[in-house]
Amino acid sequence: MAWELARFSSDFLVDVPALDGVEVEVVPAGEPVRVTHVLDAVEPRIRPDGRAAFPTDGRAGEGRTNRLDGVVVLSCLDFPAEERPLHEQESIVDLAGPGATLTPFAHATNVVLTFGPREGVRNEELEAWARRTTLSVAEEICRPTLDAEPSAVERFELGPADESLPAVAALVQLSDLGPLYYQYLYGVPAGQAGLPRAVDPCEVLDGAVTCGEYHWAALRNPTIAFQRNELVRGLYREHGERLRFAGLVLMRGYEQTADDKQRAAEAAAAEAARLGADGVIVTTDAGGNSHTDVMLTVRACEGAGMRTTVIVAEMADPESTNPGLTDWVAEADSIVSAGNAEELVPAWVPERVLGGETLLDGTPAADAGPVPVRNYLGATNQMGQLALTATAW
Amino acid sequence: MLAKEIERAGVPTVFVTSLPTIATMIGANRIVRGPAITHPFGLAEEERRRIVERALEMLAAEVEPTTVWEVEPA
Amino acid sequence: MNAVHYLNQFFAGLGGEEAAETPPTRLDGAVGPGRGLAAALDGIEIVATLACGDDYFAEHEDEAVDRLVALVEVEGPDLVVAGPAFGSGRYGYACAQFARAVSDRLGIPALAAMHEENPGVAAADGKTLIVPTAVNVAGMRDALPRMAQLAGALAAGRELGSPEEEGYLPRGFRRNRIAEKSGAERAIDLLLAKLEGETRSEVAAGFDRVPPPAPVADLSTALLALVTEAGCVPQGNPDRLPTIRAQGWLRYPIGSEDSLVTGRYESVHGGFDVTLANEDPNRLVPLDTVRSLEQAGRIGAVHATFYTTTGNGTPVAASTRFGREIAEELRDAGVQAVLLSGT
Numbered sequence: 001m002a003w004e005l006a007r008f009s010s011d012f013l014v015d016v017p018a019l020d021g022v023e024v025e026v027v028p029a030g031e032p033v034r035v036t037h038v039l040d041a042v043e044p045r046i047r048p049d050g051r052a053a054f055p056t057d058g059r060a061g062e063g064r065t066n067r068l069d070g071v072v073v074l075s076c077l078d079f080p081a082e083e084r085p086l087h088e089q090e091s092i093v094d095l096a097g098p099g100a101t102l103t104p105f106a107h108a109t110n111v112v113l114t115f116g117p118r119e120g121v122r123n124e125e126l127e128a129w130a131r132r133t134t135l136s137v138a139e140e141i142c143r144p145t146l147d148a149e150p151s152a153v154e155r156f157e158l159g160p161a162d163e164s165l166p167a168v169a170a171l172v173q174l175s176d177l178g179p180l181y182y183q184y185l186y187g188v189p190a191g192q193a194g195l196p197r198a199v200d201p202c203e204v205l206d207g208a209v210t211c212g213e214y215h216w217a218a219l220r221n222p223t224i225a226f227q228r229n230e231l232v233r234g235l236y237r238e239h240g241e242r243l244r245f246a247g248l249v250l251m252r253g254y255e256q257t258a259d260d261k262q263r264a265a266e267a268a269a270a271e272a273a274r275l276g277a278d279g280v281i282v283t284t285d286a287g288g289n290s291h292t293d294v295m296l297t298v299r300a301c302e303g304a305g306m307r308t309t310v311i312v313a314e315m316a317d318p319e320s321t322n323p324g325l326t327d328w329v330a331e332a333d334s335i336v337s338a339g340n341a342e343e344l345v346p347a348w349v350p351e352r353v354l355g356g357e358t359l360l361d362g363t364p365a366a367d368a369g370p371v372p373v374r375n376y377l378g379a380t381n382q383m384g385q386l387a388l389t390a391t392a393w
Numbered sequence: 394m395l396a397k398e399i400e401r402a403g404v405p406t407v408f409v410t411s412l413p414t415i416a417t418m419i420g421a422n423r424i425v426r427g428p429a430i431t432h433p434f435g436l437a438e439e440e441r442r443r444i445v446e447r448a449l450e451m452l453a454a455e456v457e458p459t460t461v462w463e464v465e466p467a
Numbered sequence: 468m469n470a471v472h473y474l475n476q477f478f479a480g481l482g483g484e485e486a487a488e489t490p491p492t493r494l495d496g497a498v499g500p501g502r503g504l505a506a507a508l509d510g511i512e513i514v515a516t517l518a519c520g521d522d523y524f525a526e527h528e529d530e531a532v533d534r535l536v537a538l539v540e541v542e543g544p545d546l547v548v549a550g551p552a553f554g555s556g557r558y559g560y561a562c563a564q565f566a567r568a569v570s571d572r573l574g575i576p577a578l579a580a581m582h583e584e585n586p587g588v589a590a591a592d593g594k595t596l597i598v599p600t601a602v603n604v605a606g607m608r609d610a611l612p613r614m615a616q617l618a619g620a621l622a623a624g625r626e627l628g629s630p631e632e633e634g635y636l637p638r639g640f641r642r643n644r645i646a647e648k649s650g651a652e653r654a655i656d657l658l659l660a661k662l663e664g665e666t667r668s669e670v671a672a673g674f675d676r677v678p679p680p681a682p683v684a685d686l687s688t689a690l691l692a693l694v695t696e697a698g699c700v701p702q703g704n705p706d707r708l709p710t711i712r713a714q715g716w717l718r719y720p721i722g723s724e725d726s727l728v729t730g731r732y733e734s735v736h737g738g739f740d741v742t743l744a745n746e747d748p749n750r751l752v753p754l755d756t757v758r759s760l761e762q763a764g765r766i767g768a769v770h771a772t773f774y775t776t777t778g779n780g781t782p783v784a785a786s787t788r789f790g791r792e793i794a795e796e797l798r799d800a801g802v803q804a805v806l807l808s809g810t
Contacts, residue, residue: 101645166662168655230651242659279658281651309658311650314641314670321593321639325670334661336654337669340641373643384650389669391644392637393630395696395778396807398790401677402798406694406805412525415560415586416809422679430522430557430810431743432750433697441749445756445806449766452683452804458676 002157003202004064006150010071010109013044014144019133023114025354029070029107031095034350036357036365037078038091038377039127040211041105041222042134044068046142053139054207054223056187061156061202066145072108072224073141075134076355077115079123090360090375091217097348099371102218102379102388112354113137124179131212135223156202161240168238169246169277170231171196171268171301172204172383173294175213175221175285177254182212183221183285185250196251196268198275201232204248215286218341218379219313225378225385231281231311247275251297253290265296269304282310284382287341291326302331309334313380314390315341324390338381339388341374396421407448409433413461423451424461443467468622469514471542472501473535473549473565475558479518484740489520490527491534500607504548507615511622515542521557522739524564531561532568539569546622551580551610552587554602554712556738556779557810559587566595576621580614583636593638596621602712685767689803692770694793696778696809697744697751698736699727710737713777716789718796722771726755738779739810751808770802778809 016024027033045053046066053065074093093105100106115130174183176191185193186208199208209226232248239245251268255261272280280301284294291312298308310332316324324340353365363369373379380388396408397420408421411433416424425448427433428440435441447464476486478499497505497513505513517538524531539547547569549562559581566577571594580598581587588597598617600610613634620633630637646653657667683689700708706717721727727748734741734751749755752773761769774793778786797805 166659168658230649231654234649234651234655238655243655279662281654281658307658307661309654309661311654312670316641318640318642324641333666333668334657335668335670336650336657337641338650339643343641343643381650384652384654387646387649388643389646389650389653390641391629391669392671393640393642394786395694395776395790395793395809397677398787399694399794399797399805399807400680402791402794403680404794404797404802404805405680405683406807408807408809410809412557412560412810414528414590415556419586419589420676422677427808429526429743430739431741433808433810434750434753434756436743436747436750438749438755441753441756445753445760448806449686449760452689452806453686454682456679456682458679460679 002155003061003206005154005156005205006064006066007069007152008066008145008148008150009069012068012144012148013071013109013141016111016137016141021116021118022133025112027095027110027112029109032097032351033095034353034365035074035076035093035095035110035112036353036355036359037076038093038355039075039077039130039214040134041224041377042073042138043224043227044071044073044138044142045207045227046139046145048146054135054210058186060206060208061200065206066142066150068142068145070108071111072105073111073113073134073138074105075113075115075130077126077130078356079126080117089214089216091214091377092371092375093377094348094350097350098346099348099376102345102373102376104386111137111141114355127180127212135210156205156236158239158245161244165242165244166278167246167276168235168243168279168281169272169275170235170248171251171272171280171282171297172248173251173253173283173285173290174209175215175253175290180214184210184212190252196249196264196271198247198249198271201235201245201248204229204232213286216341216374217377218374219287219382220378221285221381221383222378225381225383229383230385231283231383246277253285253293255293261293261296264293265300268297269300269306272301272306273304277306279307282308283384284312287313287315287326295327295329295332299329299331309336311336311338311382311384313338313341313382318343336384337390338384339373339379340390341372341380343373344370345373345376346370394419405452407451409444409448417459417461420459422458422460423456425451426461426463439467468511468545469542470508470511470546470548470618471539471544472497472504472513472516473547473562474499474501474516474518475561476518476520479516481518487520487522487740489518490523491517491519491531491538493517493538500551500611503607503611504614507612509619511546511618514544519561521561524561525557528564532564535565536568536572539575540573544575546618547575547577548614548618549577549579551600551607551614552585553600553604553606554582554585556586559585560590563587563591563595563597567591570595578614578617578621580610588636593640597636598634599636683804687764688767690768690770690801691757691766691804691806692797692802693752693754693757693773694805694807695752695775698734698777699732699748699751699775700735702731702733704735708735708775708777710735710777711779716774716776716793718772718774720771721754721773724754725758727752736777736779736810757806770800
């Protein structure tokens with residue numbers, strides 16, 4: 001299947017609709033601004049054929065989609081504390097200062113949506129409102145591109161490739177740890193989406209996966225990390241050059257029992273084997289026991305004769321030599337480190353704060369002192385979006 | 394490494410050594426401290442019997458990873 | 468500025484294995500390799516050398532460390548340097564533990580030098596800076612200037628840079644940096660390399676631990692095998708087991724013997740004084756005791772073969788391989804329990 005992604009410059013960002021209960025602010029790249037309580041980051045997209053940019057009908061990755069280059073929609077929401085079903089984490093984006101090196105968004109024009117609390121509305125409902133509104137804003141602000149010519153068009157299509165090249169599949173984990181900790185596939189929580197299963201890699205790039213998972217910010221895969229997925233794009237680029245891109249399997253993270261974890265790992269490996277993969281790149285979503293799912297999947301793939309490389313973030317006490325991996329199996333002998341989420345980023349005083357003046361731990365966001373990497377949205381993204389890594393000192 | 398690899402194969406193994414710190418670091422699980430580098434199983438027969446008995450007890454015991462047992466003095 | 472230097476009995480000129488029981492000793496100024504180190508140091512004088520026998524340190528570690536630290540305290544140096552110990556396990560271990568204690572207890576910066584596979588590196592557990600050296604003394608000329616360089620950085624009291632910049636072995640702390648490529652591109656590179664047979668990782672598998680297998684259910688029926696890393700071989704070492712950095716392991720039949728008789732067996736381990744072991748090889752491989760326990764019914768049977776190698780400067784990968792190979796033989800023979808002896 002072929003899919004085209006048409007690029008439009010940020011000049012097409014003309015207007016952001018006013019929304020009831022939402023503060024909207026457009027921040028140019030590099031402003032000394034700290035954004036707090038960030039839920040998600042989304043690239044503005046729209047489809048000329050009138051279908052939804054973030055579809056729920058199971059049809060992404062076909063035809064053409066327009067994108068606004070260099071524009072990011074950030075959604076912010078400070079949940080009422082007493083209702084937190086799990087401990088949702090702080091999530092910061094710094095558009096300048098030392099934290100700006102941990103995010104690609106510092107180079108973008110940011111459309112910051114701050115969702116206010118609403119009387120009598122519970123967390124899950126608030127979250128659903130914020131998520132849907134954010135996706136529709138991301139679609140709406142792309143509308144001016146519909147009557148224009150793109151500056152470039154990328155075509156995603158897997159043509160025939162030399163059979164002697166190794167077949168490589170991507171195994172992409174999506175979290176499902178319950179409400180506020182779901183990733184969505186076509187609007188359905190990952191745990192109810194019939195995973196593991198193979199999808200067209202274009203679907204992932206074209207809005208089929210959206211983020212509703214608010215665990216450790218640095219280990220989060222926001223929606224834009226799927227839309228601009230470096231791994232899928234890299235595998236397309238390398239197809240026919242150094243490898244054959246065999247396909248992509250979505251699997252669930254946070255299976256809830258040891259047996260389910262084992263079964264899911266074997267099922268994911270079986271899907272990759274059906275794609276004919278010689279090698280598999282396994283990616284991770286969030287932290288904690290999703291790392292166990294990933295490691296068991298590595299073991300299952302290696303056991304089925306496929307070689308693996310796995311991408312994980314580390315959580316190592318900077319003053320300790322204890323390894324920073326949450327879980328590990330002997331088969332995981334090829335690991336990409338997405339960085340150590342426990343390292344501290346030096347203090348920075350922004351000129352302005354958006355998203356909420358007070359961090360979840362009660363400190364003023366404008367003068368928070370050093371902040372751990374784990375609180376920076378997507379900083380140690382475990383699909384390999386960024387270049388951060390950790391090395392031994 | 395020998396102790397770890399033999400235990401990996403499922404055979405309980407007691408490592409008698411006068412350097413239990415090193416044995417612990419390389420991941421041996423059942424460690425009995427021997428009296429000296431030059432004679433881990435003791436000089437006299439009576440001492441050797443106490444060390445071997447201690448090792449046999451450890452072979453028959455459930456242990457936590459990297460456990461070190463001392464030999465009771467005579 | 469002043470430094471104190473630590474050496475073992477051999478490098479301090481007190482003697483070889485026969486002097487390995489020497490307790491902590493203070494010598495004036497720079498001694499042995501310390502003279503070359505002194506020449507390489509810039510603005511730092513070695514005011515005293517401390518020495519200790521390798522066996523003494525290993526067998527009386529707490530006491531040896533206490534006494535050495537007390538000797539350092541008297542000197543009150545700005546800096547302490549230990550080694551180089553190269554591939555010598557006991558010497559490296561002593562250097563690491565001594566240097567670690569000096570910085571822990573006295574707050575004086577300390578460094579040690581040794582080969583990267585020396586057990587002292589693991590003993591340091593990131594608490595001591597270690598300058599990597601060659602595996603043997605041929606690397607002395609190369610090691611001293613690099614020790615002096617790191618010593619200079621420590622004495623200056625500045626914050627240290629990365630291991631590559633400063634010339635120390637990574638201690639294991641995980642520090643972030645921005646790589647040249649994205650994680651996704653690096654993953655593709657690593658996977659393609661692995662598919663071609665070259666496995667690399669950005670995270671060293673740090674905790675390869677084996678859970679203890681279930682205990683022996685009934686010793687009185689169990690087949691027990693004897694294994695040693697102490698280099699015990701038939702007299703004359705007919706199969707030429709190396710005294711250091713063994714390339715393999717050996718097996719010898721003991722089915723018809725009640726004891727490892729003096730004069731028929733010996734130890735060729737190059738890392739300790741083998742006099743006491745050769746007086747009675749059962750001190751290394753206790754065949755006499757286990758045979759009598761077999762006859763008394765305490766254990767089922769003694770496996771008719773014993774396995775031997777020298778665990779002395781053997782690289783991790785090699786000794787892991789020996790372990791796997793021996794384990795396979797043991798399992799095939801139905802062995803249910805192992806008595807392993809090392810130094």
